[in-house]
Amino acid sequence: MKYLQKITFAITAITALSSQVKAQDHRFDPPWNTPPESKVQFTVPGVDNVPDLFGDINDPQLVVFFAGNQFMCIDDLLAAFKKEYPQYQRVFAETLPPGILAKQIMGGSIVIGNMRIALKPDVYTAGKSRIDQMPEYFSKTAPYAYNRLAIMVQKGNPKKVKGLKDLGRNDVRVSMPNPEWEGIGKRIQEAYVKVGGEPLKNTIMDTKVKNGKTFLTQIHHRQTPMRIMYKQSDAAPVWFTEAYYQKMIGHPTDMVEIPDGENISATYVAGQLKTAPHAQAAQDFMDFLVSPTAKAIYKKYGFITK
Numbered sequence: 559m560k561y562l563q564k565i566t567f568a569i570t571a572i573t574a575l576s577s578q579v580k581a582q583d584h585r586f587d588p589p590w591n592t593p594p595e596s597k598v599q600f601t602v603p604g605v606d607n608v609p610d611l612f613g614d615i616n617d618p619q620l621v622v623f624f625a626g627n628q629f630m631c632i633d634d635l636l637a638a639f640k641k642e643y644p645q646y647q648r649v650f651a652e653t654l655p656p657g658i659l660a661k662q663i664m665g666g667s668i669v670i671g672n673m674r675i676a677l678k679p680d681v682y683t684a685g686k687s688r689i690d691q692m693p694e695y696f697s698k699t700a701p702y703a704y705n706r707l708a709i710m711v712q713k714g715n716p717k718k719v720k721g722l723k724d725l726g727r728n729d730v731r732v733s734m735p736n737p738e739w740e741g742i743g744k745r746i747q748e749a750y751v752k753v754g755g756e757p758l759k760n761t762i763m764d765t766k767v768k769n770g771k772t773f774l775t776q777i778h779h780r781q782t783p784m785r786i787m788y789k790q791s792d793a794a795p796v797w798f799t800e801a802y803y804q805k806m807i808g809h810p811t812d813m814v815e816i817p818d819g820e821n822i823s824a825t826y827v828a829g830q831l832k833t834a835p836h837a838q839a840a841q842d843f844m845d846f847l848v849s850p851t852a853k854a855i856y857k858k859y860g861f862i863t864k
Contacts, residue, residue, distance in 0.1 A: 584604050586783070586784060586809060586810075587604060588607065588609035588780055588784075589608075589609035590609070591612070591630070591633050594612075594614075608670065608671075609780060610629065610652060610654050610777075610780070611650075611670075612632050613649045613651055614648040614650050615650050616648075617648060618648045619645075619646045619647065619648045619836055619839055620648075620680055620681075620836055620839040620843060621650050621677050621835070621836070622649070622651045622652075622679060622680065622683070623651070623659040623662070623663070623681070623682045623683070624651060624652065625688075626655050626656070626740075627742070627779045627799065628826070630800075631855055631859050632651055635852060636649050636651065638851050638852070638855060642846060642851065643842050643843075652675075654668075654777065655739050655740045655778075656684035656688050656740065656741055657739050657740060657741065658739060659682060660691075663678075663682060663692075678835050679831055679834070680835060680836050680839055681831065681834070681843050682695075682696075682829050682831060683702075683826060683827065683828045683847075684741070684826070684829075685741045685745075685827070686701065686825040686826075689827040689829050692829070695831060696829035696830060696832065698829070698841075698844060699828065699830070700827065701825050701826065701827050701828075702826055702847045702848050702852065702856070703853070703861040703863055704823060704824065704862040704864070705797045705861055705862065706821050706822065706823050706862075707749055707797065707822060708796060708798040708801045708813050708814065708816055709722070709795055709801070709814040709816065710783065710786055710793070710794045710795075710796050710804065710811055710812075710813060711792065711811065711814055712786055712787075712789060712792060712810070712811065713810035713811060713812055714812065717729065717792045719792070719793045720814065721753070721814065721817075722749055722754070722758070722816060723753055723754050723758060725762055725793055726761040726762055726766075728771065730792045730793055731791045732762060732766060732773065732795075733772075733773050733775060733778070733782045733785045733790075734746065734762065734763070734773065734794070734795065735775055736774040736775060736778075739776050740775075745822050745824065746822075748822050749820065750762060750763075753820045773785065778794075778796065779800055782796055786811055787804075787809055787811060793814075797824065798815075798860055801813035802859065802860035803860065806859075828844055828847050
């Protein structure tokens with residue numbers, strides 16, 4: 559009898575595990591952008607999938623490092639730039655966390671998996687505070703877009719999250735950008751203090767991290783939507799545009815807006831590198847970023863432009 563009970567328990571455990579594996583079927587995995595045309599397409603979700611590297615890595619005529627939460631703009635942005643500046647058709651772009659990109663600039667290279675990239679950027683875009691920390695690297699800087707926070711939740715908002723204070727609830731699993739890697743993490747902590755003081759910040763960033771109710775991401779613009787869609791997290795503070803985009807492409811997420819009085823804003827600034835290998839292309843792209851064409855593209859994806 560005990561033997562049969564053990565067998566039954568084992569079968570139940572295997573069945574449960576199988577259902578969990580089946581549920582993680584990669585149906586919401588990136589890349590969410592449209593890949594370049596090629597006779598060979600070999601993207602394998604969960605295995606060989608590099609969503610934050612775009613375009614031509616061989617002999618590029620322009621290299622741009624974008625703070626990662628702009629990834630949704632890249633298809634339209636680069637297509638429009640190539641149309642207005644047809645002399646540049648080989649463009650390479652990265653949309654990794656801005657802190658990682660800064661380290662890549664300072665260190666000269668980055669390794670992803672087994673691939674080493676040592677291309678030097680012509681233009682780097684990030685939040686104003688990040689750019690202000692690196693003035694010695696730039697010959698020119700210019701603001702071009704603005705953003706604010708929102709909360710991404712599962713479709714239908716089953717936890718009934720109404721605002722940032724609810725992220726301190728023990729029953730709400732939070733996906734939170736790690737401030738060590740991403741500037742947005744520090745800005746979100748400012749908003750926590752603004753809404754609930756140091757106690758709310760400490761609850762979310764200390765107590766809930768220790769008990770596993772807050773998950774700290776390394777690349778929140780990819781990990782956070784996936785955690786929400788695969789129901790690993792219940793709510794996540796993100797830039798408004800990230801929540802806006804997931805709804806735009808029909809993914810099963812919803813957005814809770816944050817009142818202006820409780821929100822914080824971000825200014826995106828582009829910097830032309832003093833060491834830009836393609837100085838004229840860098841200048842042309844800087845001009846393009848502040849043009850009506852580029853502003854219209856950013857506005858399409860929920861950014862604020864002036």
